[in-house]
Amino acid sequence: MxxxxxxxxxxxxxxxxxxxxxxxxxxNTGLVVDEPSVAAVDCHTGSLVAVGETxxxxxxxxxxxIRVVRPIASGIVVDVEMAQxxxxxxxxxxxxxxxxxxxxxxAAVCVPHGSEPMAQRAAVETLTGLGAxxxxxxDTLIAAAVGCGLPVEYPEATMIxxxxxATTQIAVLSLGAIVAAETIPxxxxxxxxxxxxxxxxxxxxxxxxxxxxxxxxxxxxxxTGQGPSSIEVHGMDAASALARSVRVDTExxxxxxxxxxxxxxxxxxxxxxxxxxxxxxxxxxxxxxxAGGSALLPGLDTMLRTTTGMPLVVADSPGNxxxxxxxxxxxxxxxxxxxxxxxxxx
Ligand SMILES: Nc1ncnc2c1ncn2[C@@H]1O[C@H](COP(=O)(O)OP(=O)(O)OP(=O)(O)O)[C@@H](O)[C@H]1O
Ligand SMILES: [Mg+2]
Numbered sequence: 487m488x489x490x491x492x493x494x495x496x497x498x499x500x501x502x503x504x505x506x507x508x509x510x511x512x513x514n515t516g517l518v519v520d521e522p523s524v525a526a527v528d529c530h531t532g533s534l535v536a537v538g539e540t541x542x543x544x545x546x547x548x549x550x551x552i553r554v555v556r557p558i559a560s561g562i563v564v565d566v567e568m569a570q571x572x573x574x575x576x577x578x579x580x581x582x583x584x585x586x587x588x589x590x591x592x593a594a595v596c597v598p599h600g601s602e603p604m605a606q607r608a609a610v611e612t613l614t615g616l617g618a619x620x621x622x623x624x625d626t627l628i629a630a631a632v633g634c635g636l637p638v639e640y641p642e643a644t645m646i647x648x649x650x651x652a653t654t655q656i657a658v659l660s661l662g663a664i665v666a667a668e669t670i671p672x673x674x675x676x677x678x679x680x681x682x683x684x685x686x687x688x689x690x691x692x693x694x695x696x697x698x699x700x701x702x703x704x705x706x707x708x709x710t711g712q713g714p715s716s717i718e719v720h721g722m723d724a725a726s727a728l729a730r731s732v733r734v735d736t737e738x739x740x741x742x743x744x745x746x747x748x749x750x751x752x753x754x755x756x757x758x759x760x761x762x763x764x765x766x767x768x769x770x771x772x773x774x775x776x777a778g779g780s781a782l783l784p785g786l787d788t789m790l791r792t793t794t795g796m797p798l799v800v801a802d803s804p805g806n807x808x809x810x811x812x813x814x815x816x817x818x819x820x821x822x823x824x825x826x827x828x829x830x831x832x
Contacts, residue, residue: 491818500594526553557572595812644775680746705786719732775799779804782805
């Protein structure tokens with residue numbers, strides 16, 4: 487079912503449930519939640535111990551009776567009840583105030599491109615459990631393109647690559663609709679896992695997941711030739727379990743992440759191949775807009791620019807593009823267009 491921007495304008499809250507981060511935009515207020523999609527639960531009492539940033543800091547550091555969970559995977563709510571509890575805590579009383587003002591609350595939620603009806607239903611259930619009477623589903627690619635300020639309603643091609651934590655979604659849009667799109671199960675998480683696995687295989691070092699970020703700087707060296715050629719990392723020796731440091735060189739990390747990065751490139755090529763030549767010609771000028779939190783991965787933009795030979799810009803606050811686009815839609819600030827990929831489930 488197709489809904490118009492009029493229906494989205496009636497929503498009072500916009501939500502992006504990401505594998506890594508949950509973002510909530512409240513109409514007339516702005517972004518009120520931008521926190522990790524993580525909850526920590528006490529297994530003895532079943533009560534929530536922490537959510538968001540606090541819960542994320544607990545990963546790998548909890549006693550046996552505390553379980554740290556991620557209720558959203560690949561942009562899909564896999565544990566509806568936990569997602570509701572997490573959202574309720576993250577939002578606090580902000581939503582209930584909005585809800586009191588407007589008792590028949592409508593919510594807009596973005597869902598990954600091509601998501602299954604079951605996944606869409608889980609997103610709807612999560613929001614209805616929080617008091618929404620009606621939930622409008624918007625394709626993440628459309629929301630992100632609007633959030634990046636792309637002129638999607640014109641008869642000209644625009645290309646967006648949303649590189650999130652669990653997935654990379656790629657689309658060419660024209661006249662407010664998706665012409666060709668692809669979702670690849672590769673994002674920041676897969677890239678981080680490849681680096682962790684490499685250190686384990688090559689150096690017998692177990693790296694805490696939160697220690698991967700400094701290694702990202704090395705990727706910049708491989709893409710731009712600037713930055714450190716090697717970096718010292720601290721972890722746990724896989725055999726002795728003692729703390730140990732190793733010096734890791736740039737080239738080995740580049741090789742470790744070559745496979746996931748090639749998948750992103752293949753996805754871009756597959757989408758371009760399915761587009762009519764006129765639209766691809768537009769893109770030679772206009773280029774690619776890179777969004778999603780992993781767009782901040784140092785050197786990713788340079789690597790994609792070099793390998794595709796197309797101009798590429800990284801969106802402002804790339805992780806927030808989708809929720810920003812949804813926000814513009816609920817505020818009635820998105821330019822008029824036929825949103826083919828918007829669905830409404832009531
Ligand atoms: N400065 C940075 N450098 C490298 N990676 C980053 C940086 N900031 C965020 N990321 C990565 O971006 C990812 C989070 O991006 P984003 O917030 O778009 O994900 P998400 O929307 O929760 O995921 P998805 O859309 O796949 O469900 C994480 O994997 C994180 O490691
Ligand atoms: Mg996302």
